Amino acid sequence: MAEQKKLVETEHLKTYFPIKRKILDYVARKPQKYVKAVDDISIEVYENEILGLVGESGCGKSTLARTILRLNDPTDGKIEFNGTDITHMSNKELKPMRRNMQMVFQDPYSSLDPRVTIGDMLKTELLYHNLCKPEQVHQRILDILTEVGMDEEATKRYPSEFSGGQRQRIAIARALAVDPQLVIADEPVSALDVSIQAQILNLLKVLRKDHNLTILFITHDLSVVRHISDRICVMYLGKVVELGETEDVFNQRLHPYTDILLRSAPSLDPRNRAKKALIEGNPPSPIDLPPGCRFNPRCPYATEECRTTEPELKDVGNKHWVACYHYQDHSNVKLTL
Amino acid sequence: MKDERNLLEVEGLCIHFETNGYDVQAVQDVTFSIKKGEAMGFVGESGCGKSTTSRAIIRLLAKNANIPAGKIIYKDQDVLKMSQDELRKYRGKEVGMIFQEPMTALNPVLTIRTQMYEQFRGKDMSKEEKEKRAIELLRLVGIPSPEKRLDEYIHQFSGGMRQRAMIAIVLAGEPKLLIADEPTTALDVTIQDQIIKLINNLREELDMGVLLITHDLGVISQVCDKVAVMYAGFFVEETDTLTLMAHPMHPYTKGLIDAIPNGMTEELKPIPGNTPSLIDLPNGCPFSPRCFMCEEICTKEIPPMVEVDPGHFSRCHFAERMRGYKGVIDLDEEGKE
Numbered sequence: 001m002a003e004q005k006k007l008v009e010t011e012h013l014k015t016y017f018p019i020k021r022k023i024l025d026y027v028a029r030k031p032q033k034y035v036k037a038v039d040d041i042s043i044e045v046y047e048n049e050i051l052g053l054v055g056e057s058g059c060g061k062s063t064l065a066r067t068i069l070r071l072n073d074p075t076d077g078k079i080e081f082n083g084t085d086i087t088h089m090s091n092k093e094l095k096p097m098r099r100n101m102q103m104v105f106q107d108p109y110s111s112l113d114p115r116v117t118i119g120d121m122l123k124t125e126l127l128y129h130n131l132c133k134p135e136q137v138h139q140r141i142l143d144i145l146t147e148v149g150m151d152e153e154a155t156k157r158y159p160s161e162f163s164g165g166q167r168q169r170i171a172i173a174r175a176l177a178v179d180p181q182l183v184i185a186d187e188p189v190s191a192l193d194v195s196i197q198a199q200i201l202n203l204l205k206v207l208r209k210d211h212n213l214t215i216l217f218i219t220h221d222l223s224v225v226r227h228i229s230d231r232i233c234v235m236y237l238g239k240v241v242e243l244g245e246t247e248d249v250f251n252q253r254l255h256p257y258t259d260i261l262l263r264s265a266p267s268l269d270p271r272n273r274a275k276k277a278l279i280e281g282n283p284p285s286p287i288d289l290p291p292g293c294r295f296n297p298r299c300p301y302a303t304e305e306c307r308t309t310e311p312e313l314k315d316v317g318n319k320h321w322v323a324c325y326h327y328q329d330h331s332n333v334k335l336t337l
Numbered sequence: 338m339k340d341e342r343n344l345l346e347v348e349g350l351c352i353h354f355e356t357n358g359y360d361v362q363a364v365q366d367v368t369f370s371i372k373k374g375e376a377m378g379f380v381g382e383s384g385c386g387k388s389t390t391s392r393a394i395i396r397l398l399a400k401n402a403n404i405p406a407g408k409i410i411y412k413d414q415d416v417l418k419m420s421q422d423e424l425r426k427y428r429g430k431e432v433g434m435i436f437q438e439p440m441t442a443l444n445p446v447l448t449i450r451t452q453m454y455e456q457f458r459g460k461d462m463s464k465e466e467k468e469k470r471a472i473e474l475l476r477l478v479g480i481p482s483p484e485k486r487l488d489e490y491i492h493q494f495s496g497g498m499r500q501r502a503m504i505a506i507v508l509a510g511e512p513k514l515l516i517a518d519e520p521t522t523a524l525d526v527t528i529q530d531q532i533i534k535l536i537n538n539l540r541e542e543l544d545m546g547v548l549l550i551t552h553d554l555g556v557i558s559q560v561c562d563k564v565a566v567m568y569a570g571f572f573v574e575e576t577d578t579l580t581l582m583a584h585p586m587h588p589y590t591k592g593l594i595d596a597i598p599n600g601m602t603e604e605l606k607p608i609p610g611n612t613p614s615l616i617d618l619p620n621g622c623p624f625s626p627r628c629f630m631c632e633e634i635c636t637k638e639i640p641p642m643v644e645v646d647p648g649h650f651s652r653c654h655f656a657e658r659m660r661g662y663k664g665v666i667d668l669d670e671e672g673k674e
Contacts, residue, residue, distance in 0.1 A: 056525040057496070163611050164383075193382035193552060198596040198607030205604070220525060227598030227605065264530040266555030268597070269666045270578045273559055275538070277531040280479075282495050 004046035006080075007182060007214045008068055013041045013077035015060075015067045019287065035286050037063035039238035040077070042313075045182070050208060050215045052229030052246070054222065054261070056283060060238040061218050065184045068216070069101050070094055082181065099129050102175035106187035108167030112159035118145075118170055119155030122177050129178050140177075147210070148173045148203060165196035169203065176207065184216045189224060201228055222265050226250055234258050237286055237294045240313055244320035252329045254322040257295050259330035293324070301326045343370040343410075344514055344546045345394065345432075350407030352389055352398065359616045363389045365570040367407070368642075371514065376540060376547035378561035378578070380554060380593075382612055386570040387550045391516050394548070395432050396424055411514075429456055433512030437519035439499035443491045449475075449502055450487045456509035474505040478535060497528035504535065514546040515539075521556060533559050554593065554665075558582060566590050569613055569623035572642065576649040583668045586651040586659045589624050594665050622654070630655055 016034035037060040045051050053061045066072045068079055070086060079087050086097060105111035113121065122141045126132055132140050145154055148169040159167055168188060175183050185204065189197040205228065208215055219225050225232060225246075232249045234242040234257065242255040253259040260279050279298055284290055293311055296302040305325055313323040352364040364386040371377050379387040392398050394409060396416060409416040411431065419427060436442035444452060453471045462470070468487075475483035478501040486494075486502075494502055500520060507515065517536065521529040537560060540547050549560050557564050558578055565575040566589065574587040585591045592608040610627040613619055619626050625635040632655070640654045653659070 056527060165611060193612070194593055194596045195382065195608035196611070198598070198605035201598065202605055202607060222526070223598045261526060264526040266529070266533065266553070266559045268555050268558050268582055270558045270561075270582065271666075273537070275534065277527075277534045279527050280531065282497060282528070 004049070006044050007047045007082060008045040008216075009043075009080040010064075010068065011042050011078040011080075013064070013067060013079060014039055014075045015063050015072055016075040033287055036060075036238045036289065037286065038067055038074075041238075041240055042077075043233060043240060043243065045214060045216060047181075047214055048208070048212055049230045050204075050217055050228055052225035052232045053216060053218045053235065054220060054225050054232060055235035056220065056261075058237075058283065058286065059235045060286075061235050062186055064235070065103075065186060065216055065218055069103060069184060071103075099131075099178045100180050101182040101184070102178065102180040104168075104171050104175050104183060104185040104188045107191050108159075108164060108171050109191075111171055112167060112174075114159055117156055117158055118150075118173075121174060122155075125174065125177050131178060144173045144177050147176070147207070149199075163196075164192050165199060168192060168196075168200055172200075172203065172207070176211065179211070180213070182214045182216065184218070186218045187220070188217075190219065190221060197224070204228065222262060234261065237283055237289065239294060239323065240321070241295065241324070242320075242322045243313070244318070244322075248318060248320050251331055252320070253331060254316065254320065254327040254329065255324045256299050256301055256326075256330070341372065344373050344375075344412065345548075346370045346408070346410040347390075347394070348408045348410070350390065350393065350409065351405050352386070352393055353403055353405060354399070355401045355403070361615045362618065363402075363570055363615060364393070366642075367572055369565060369572070369575065371546045371548060373513065373546055374540065374544045375563070376549060376561045378549045378551065378557040378564040379567055380551060380557050380564060381567035382552060384569075384612055384615065385567040387567050388518055390567075391434070391518055391548060391550050394516060395428050395434055397434075429507075429510035429512065431512060432514045432516060433507035433510055434516040434518065435500070435503050435507050435520050437522050439491065439494075439503040443499075443503055443506070445491055448488050448490055449506070453487070453506050453509050456506060471509065474508055475502070477508070477539070478502075478505045479531070480505070496524055497531060500524065500528075500532055501535070504532075504539075508539065508543075511543075512545065514548065516548045516550070518550045519552070520549070522551065522553070529556070536560060554582070554597065566593070569618060570615060571623060571639075571652060572650070573624065573652045574650065575642075576646075579666075579668070580646075580649055581664070582666045583664045584660075585662065585664050586645050586649060586656045587653050588628050588630060588659065591659065591662060591664075592627075597665070599665065622652075630658060 015038040016036050019033045019035060021032065041064060055061050063072060067074050074087060078085060081097065119141060123137050126137055126140060141155060142152055150169055189200050192200060204215065207213060217228055229246050231244065232246050233240055236257050242249060242258045249258060253262055263278050281298055284297060290297050292308045293306040296306040311323045311325050313321050315321050348368050350364060350367040354361040354363055367390055381387050404417060450471060454467055457467050471487055472483045475486060480486055480498060480501050491499055491502065521532050524532065533556060551557060561578050563577045564581050565572045568589050574590050585594060595606040596608060598605055608627050613623055621636040621638055622640050625631045634654055640652050642650050642652045643656060645651050645656050
């Protein structure tokens with residue numbers, strides 16, 4: 001494979017949220033605690049790829065995406081977008097950059113302003129970024145709407161007049177209107193019905209090709225991520241545990257967490273029913289993390305080493321990264337439960 | 338088979354809602370039965386009437402609902418003719434219901450203990466017996482340190498634990514039939530896996546009937562013996578779970594199965610169009626505008642539910658044409674794992 005151009009690069013990125021202290025904590029001089037939503041993540045997003053970000057709720061995938069867009073401020077580390085360091089840019093400096101990075105949110109019912117027609121919404125956006133002359137705006141809006149499968153009539157209507165799937169198309173149109181390089185799609189299909197979900201996934205794939213888009217696709221649905229992504233990044237409690245090409249990750253499942261996550265998805269075959277759940281308990285709180293590997297309290301393979309020192313994310317060949325001392329190809333391993 | 342009698346029988350049920358002068362036909366001509374210890378599933382997209390049907394079974398419909406036709410018989414009792422007094426004995430003790438959102442279904446200002454004890458009302462139990470039983474139930478659903486958690490409020494629980502707490506409270510009434518309305522939709526896959534296994538084990542231990550409502554065919558596969566596919570208020574197909582996954586006989590079921598990303602196909606095959614509005618259903622078969630094999634008769638006559646194979650019903654004029662279509666699993670192949 002030829003060397004791909006990096007669009008986004010993060011280096012040791014950290015986003016911590018401080019926890020509000022009670023007055024007694026000040027008196028007792030208890031140290032300030034943090035929720036470590038993103039803890040030391042270094043990833044690269046290449047141009048024109050779809051990178052799937054998966055993990056359970058609360059693992060920091062949305063925070064990571066929002067930090068890349070500078071919607072959350074990073075605590076430490078560095079974010080580079082297209083070769084420019086944007087970690088400490090002011091809002092004013094960021095404005096021209098924002099055009100290149102757009103976001104599609106999960107819930108199309110709350111991400112569109114209910115009191116603005118679709119036409120006005122897109123117009124405001126195009127004029128704000130000075131993307132076309134006022135007399136061309138209408139034509140441009142029609143072009144964008146056609147691309148996402150809507151027609152001219154939509155420009156005069158309000159978001160409430162559309163169904164969930166149509167609203168998500170509009171949200172995508174809004175993101176595309178400014179001709180961005182990077183689109184972050186945060187669970188864009190999880191609020192939709194299966195038949196509509198497939199329409200939106202196909203649309204995103206087509207748009208990626210036509211616009212040379214880079215998409216960071218956040219989801220908890222593994223079948224969706226397998227379908228749409230070129231590479232997958234699996235997160236657990238603020239850390240990347242496995243990163244690699246989609247099929248490699250799905251077939252080899254080097255990290256035990258990836259394996260359990262993939263096996264947890266309910267099988268469509270009623271004959272494959274297991275008696276016991278694959279993994280018990282919940283992820284630990286991101287405030288009081290266990291020492292060593294974060295997954296060790298729930299991991300079937302944990303050893304003494306895992307309980308004391310945290311494993312590093314390392315390349316195991318074929319651009320496949322994993323953070324585990326005991327990584328192995330899990331595709332043929334039978335879990336003994 | 339132990340007890341061949343039906344626990345619940347629903348016959349020709351129709352439910353209409355009156356809103357703003359419109360007559361919304363939410364459920365039309367629904368017939369099914371559930372035996373003791375049997376698990377049935379309803380699957381369909383939002384607005385197809387699956388939740389409405391389940392709510393009718395415990396008479397929880399809104400005031401503007403009316404039932405112009407149909408019968409709901411629970412153990413020789415006509416549920417639709419029950420008095421408030423009879424309903425009080427029926428709900429909770431005979432039929433229990435768990436909802437998608439434990440946070441809204443349970444009372445946030447009462448402790449788990451109080452809500453659990455409500456279920457014991459009318460039973461001749463001493464304080465100690467109640468406490469013992471409550472702790473036993475919490476342990477049964479897998480809540481750690483139940484003695485402590487009994488006096489906590491629902492907001493102190495995590496998502497998966499909330500769902501477990503709700504299941505425990507419902508089980509306290511010792512229902513013979515458990516209705517679960519999207520019990521795992523808001524949960525992560527690993528937690529979903531735990532809840533599925535929990536429902537399966539409880540059903541076996543307590544010999545409960547289960548009615549599971551979901552939009553996820555995977556969850557259906559893992560829990561249900563038989564399944565009904567709903568579309569725009571109609572049952573469009575009904576059969577045992579294995580047959581449905583292997584040989585669907587209705588074009589809508591086929592569409593639903595094809596729309597699930599399975600990692601094999603490059604492009605998904607979504608069902609074109611959107612679900613119809615229940616106020617203004619298309620003439621004839623409700624699925625006809627989206628159906629790939631729609632013919633003239635489909636736009637004129639609502640097809641009857643026909644038995645295409647013993648125990649396999651399909652509501653399609655051309656169900657026979659679906660013969661030979663392979664679903665998502667192959668019956669000749671052994672189930673994996």
